[in-house]
Amino acid sequence: MTPAVKNWKLSNDSTKERIQEWEEIRERLQTPIRLPHAVNLHLIRHAESKVNADKRVTGLQDVELTADGERQAKDVSTKLFKYYDLAFTSGLKRAGRTLEIALESGDIKVADLVVDNRLNERSLGVLEGQKFRWIPEYADGDLKYAPEKGENYESVARRILSFLIELADYTVETQIRHILISSHMGPMRIMVGILKQEEDPVTVLGLKFPNTQVIKLTWDRLEIPGFLKNV
Secondary structure, X not given: OOOOOOOHHHHOHHHOOOOOOHHHHHHHOOOOEEEEEEEEEEEEEOOOEHHHXXXXXXXXXXXXXXXXXXXXXXXXXXXXXXXXXXXXEOOOHHHHHHHHHHHHHOOOEEOXXXXXXXXXXXXXXXXXXXXXXXXXXXXXXXXXXXXXXXXXXXXXXXXXXXXXXHHHHHHXXXXXXXXXXXXOHHHHHHHHHHHOOOOOHHHHHOOOOOOOOEEEEEEEEEOOOHHHOOO
């Protein structure tokens, strides 16, 4: 039986949402963190938003779901477990609402639910609100590229690794087994790349997740993947 889960918010007040420097991350992961057992980690991309429906770039715009998006969020509950020790959502409404609807529709129980802004979509600066278009730097796997006033993927990787280090330590301490995360395309690309130990940034930045796609991973260790070795 899984031990009683400590409250993430209470146990992490002093470090909540802290983003570590690369030097700290490299030092901490010089030896991989090995979890005491395999953890079921499920990632959901949020349901369709009003900006998605218009085929425009969203980024950090805080937008509502469409009616179709609300239906998607209800339907995704059938793909999830009936219980999670810990569930996370980004601080943006579209991810939080997706998680809320899925949990309610599926009568899914969660021992602790946390909002963590490290899971937010990346800022896309001047591209936000514009129609989708091909960006050659992303196609080339350029982790340092950022549109004007935006955030690059190297920065996203730093906050996602900071989140995962904290989550791995917490998992070791509490022995939890089932984790659910509601997030966005950019952070999910990086998280999947890290947890699958991808080598090529072109592969990672080319990952695509439709609205409410569920990625089910078995997680047993955390280390810096090949695609981030040179950041």
